[in-house]
Amino acid sequence: MKSESKKRIIHAVTTSEKTKGPASYFPSIEKKYGQPIAHWLDLLKSCDGMKHMEMVAWLKSEHAMGHGHANAIVAYWMASKTQ
DSSP: OOHHHHHHHHHHHHOSSOOOGGGGGHHHHHHHHSSOHHHHHHHHGGGTTOOHHHHHHHHHHHHOOOHHHHHHHHHHHHHHHTO
16 A cells, blocks of 8 residues: 555544545444454455445455445545545
């Protein structure tokens, strides 16, 4: 993962500003699943070539993640790939 991407994740999780979009789910995802967001983003590297909903389904089936949380992580990851 690129250094700039990690900085955005840390900022999204630790800032007191009102976070919007997929990153707004990050604190609850980390709390519920016990892993930092960077962990989940690293796992998505193995899904390269999959479509958005295929990655969501993978997180749900392989890691017992809820739909909203999985969708937020995938949306963030896909957006960060285009930047």
